[in-house]
Amino acid sequence: MLFNSIDFAVFLPIVFVLYWFVTQKHLKLQNALIVVASYVFYGWWDWRFLSLIVFSTLVDYSIGLWLQQTNSETKRRSLLWLSILANLGFLGFFKYYNFFVDNFVTAFSFFGSAIQPNTLNIILPVGISFYTFQTLSYTIDVYRRKLEPTKDVVAFAAFVSFFPQLVAGPIERATNLLPQFYQQRQFHYSKAVDGLRQILWGLFKKIVIADNCAVFVNTIFDGHAGYSGSTLFLGAVFFAFQIYGDFSGYSDIAIGTARLFGFNLKQNFAFPYFSRDMAEFWRRWHISLSTWFRDYVYIPLGGSRGGKGMQLRNVLIIFLVSGFWHGANWTFIVWGALNAAYFLPLLWTNRNRKHTNVVAEHNKLPSVKELLLMGLTFVATVLAWVVFRADNIGHAVAYLKGIFQRSLLSIPEVRPSFLLLFILVFVFIEWWGRRDQYAIEKLWLEYPRWLRLLIYYFIIMLIFLYGVKEQEFIYFQF
Known part of the structure; x- marks a missing residue:
């Protein structure tokens, strides 16, 4: 169901x-x-x-x-x-x-x-x-x-x-x-209402963001040989938002539904695309899985108790096992290895705990340095997602070659303006609520009741207007 x-x-x-x-x-x-x-x-x-x-x-x-x-x-x-x-x-x-x-x-x-x-x-x-x-x-x-x-x-x-x-x-x-x-x-009425707000936000992320991204992602990835580098990169960006909207949307619906029945589930995502390096990204993405591997695999292997070599070995094992956990395909193992390659230099130079606070914690906007770091981390993540999404290693290699060898600076052949607008609004709302894991469901509580209802009805309208054919959640296959 x-x-x-x-x-x-x-x-x-x-x-x-x-x-x-x-x-x-x-x-x-x-x-x-x-x-x-x-x-x-x-x-x-x-x-x-x-x-x-x-x-x-x-x-x-x-x-x-x-x-x-x-x-x-x-x-x-x-x-x-x-x-x-x-x-x-x-x-x-x-x-x-x-x-x-x-x-x-x-x-x-x-x-x-x-x-x-x-x-x-x-x-x-x-x-x-x-x-x-x-x-x-x-x-x-x-x-x-x-x-x-x-x-x-x-x-x-x-x-x-x-x-x-x-x-x-x-x-x-x-x-x-x-x-x-x-x-x-x-x-508790207030707890149930908070749950309903989170369910609504999760449905928006899944139906309006992820499912509409999926339409363009499937088209671009399936016909990658005929598109320019800019279009291929745009397809990879869309997949980044597809998988985030899809998976975090599921988690939001799950957490909100649990609240309707009086249960509290753990946070699973903490605005990962605002990360300033890959170590911070993995502290914010699929938190329940990464902490599971930390507590039940990484620490029993020796964790950080040994020398630097042991730490690097243990982290590499965790990434490879995590990749293999996602599915029986070499693409997932390579994806895990690629993320390990991103992470290990930070561990080697003791910079894997450099960013533990919220980005722009006391400011409305990030600094130029923070914006640059977020941009570089996001691009690295997007390129890794290409391997994750590809049907096989050959598909991934051909797609990545296409990004860098075919007019990356050209105007993309695919220009879904309405979807880009939704993504921008989505990113803005996420940025607004980045300081608190429960901020999204409480985002408009300071507004008058009539305005809050108008916002909720508007989100529901978008869900019905822009909902595409009913699609399973990506992580059902894992």
């Missing part, structure tokens, strides 16, 4: 009414309703994959209890590895089986040995990368004794399958989200 669908527009009010008017006084019933609603939400794509969520839930719930029952470090480590292998085993099979088989065949063909591959017609379960990492965080935190294992299987099932963030995050930690299922929730 898509957030930007009629199905969800019907589904959400029904669950909301049942949640607050039928089960409000019974915490266990509320949690059970969330589980049922989440399974309906997920099963809307393919009910068969519900078995994977149920399996992952039962495995990690059981392992959490077993970890509490033993003090033997050998047994505890074995239980942890059982959880890791079970979760990553399913993720690896559904997401990477054919990738490894195809590359295995290619490697043998390179040496003159032809073998017949035994590939499978595997459908990638929606959101498997997200809920797998979420359940793993629970088991690892219980193993580390940072979290008491739950004995409430319904609350744990609700944590694993919570429908607002089930299929594309934010990837929640059990230490933050699970305790909220133990607490009686009270309806």
Whole structure:
């Protein structure tokens, strides 16, 4: 079920009414309703994959209890590895089986040995990368004794399958989200209204910005051989706004929807395109994933405790693994390596923590230096997005060559003036609210009520007028 669908527009009010008017006084019933609603939400794509969520839930719930029952470090480590292998085993099979088989065949063909591959017609379960990492965080935190294992299987099932963030995050930690299922929730009108504002802003980013960018991105990337360098660069810029509007839009809708039900999810984006270097960008982009890799991969590898060589190695591993997490394609691995190449010089020169404050924190406009740094970082990001978006490495190389070899200074053949205007307005609003993660939904609160309503109705009108054919969110494929 898509957030930007009629199905969800019907589904959400029904669950909301049942949640607050039928089960409000019974915490266990509320949690059970969330589980049922989440399974309906997920099963809307393919009910068969519900078995994977149920399996992952039962495995990690059981392992959490077993970890509490033993003090033997050998047994505890074995239980942890059982959880890791079970979760990553399913993720690896559904997401990477054919990738490894195809590359295995290619490697043998390179040496003159032809073998017949035994590939499978595997459908990638929606959101498997997200809920797998979420359940793993629970088991690892219980193993580390940072979290008491739950004995409430319904609350744990609700944590694993919570429908607002089930299929594309934010990837929640059990230490933050699970305790909220133990607490009686009270309806707060102001919190619900804030949630609705964030949902509206997320729908604007997805439908008006991302989906309209997608139309031009698909046209330019598919026919890249026939366009000038300026058009190709414009297509890459549009993809930068497409993926940001699409993914951060999903996160906004997820966070806003969770607030309607009395839950607080973590921030997932913090205005990343205003970053002044790539280190700052990665502290602001897909925060829930980058912090997950930091806490559960980077730090166990040694983190920053060793020498500079160890730090560089660990960061390189994180970027490569992060790229591979996105999908079974060499483009994602190269994209991760390219971002590592951007990041590692900053780490080597100890400048990776240079920009930890908000850009132009006490000013309305950035300085010339800040503007230049933001521009350079954005261009570097855009070029990396070309590799991410490309169908394969050859496509990426041809596209990047086209940018620099074909009249970069010419007038683009594609000139979508209305979309450029929307992007400018979008960037202006983001800049206005950059100091506070909750600023966007509270942006117009100081205005009279009639003016706020006029702004909201105007955004809704834009969503209906400029909404293109219903499109899935990009990160559903990951």
